[in-house]
Amino acid sequence: MEINYSKADLHLHTTASDGAATVRELLAHVARTDLRVIAVTDHDTITAALEAQQMAGAYGVEVIVGEEVSTREGHLLVLFLEQELPPGRPLAETVAAARAQDALVIAPHPFGFLVNSLGRTGPLGFGRHAMPAWAMHVDAVESFNAGLWSPRNNTLAAQFAAAHGLSVVGGSDSHHLPTVGAGYTRFPGCTAADLRHAIVQRQTRAAGVMWGTLRQAEAGALQVRRGLSGLLTPAAATIS
């Protein structure tokens, strides 16, 4: 039997955090793409994600309620949430709270140097060969993030996931409509439940294109904010 694959963008921001698009604008945009599933993953809030999930049917897309939680050790992407998780707690505590809701936890942009990342150990990704504590906690690693400053950070993440047998996902980390779908997760099936199963079974692939030159000015401004936030307050709870 032939298996059909679908695409999901699992890392999207809206006006509920630091994104430019409203839920309605995001859903209308996604409806015109080949994305079957999206996760709305605002910083430290699920308000827009819940709203998007309720409205999704009218747009022919399935929405996973997610949150990019600012833990003390760095950002953590949580999918299939029901209750919002508060920022500022240790990673292990946040993971336990997510698991209590039967949610999946993912390390976003794990080696992104200018972002608040779990695996941020230096510009060259020192320490990536050892199995760090954070990697024991996660269901998957975001091995493709379209918004990173350097593609090398994704290469490191992909190598790390392969070396440690971790599942991979891809996302755009989009803060503006034109970059939605720039990074994506390919999975067998077409529903959010299929996607969840595929992540757990390590059947996903991550791919995409970096935000690119068209959006460079915008991307640059965001990266500067992220960099400053990361450098000045390592456990930054609000920006990036």
Ligand SMILES: [Zn+2]
């Ligand atoms: Zn982030």
Ligand SMILES: [Zn+2]
């Ligand atoms: Zn993000």
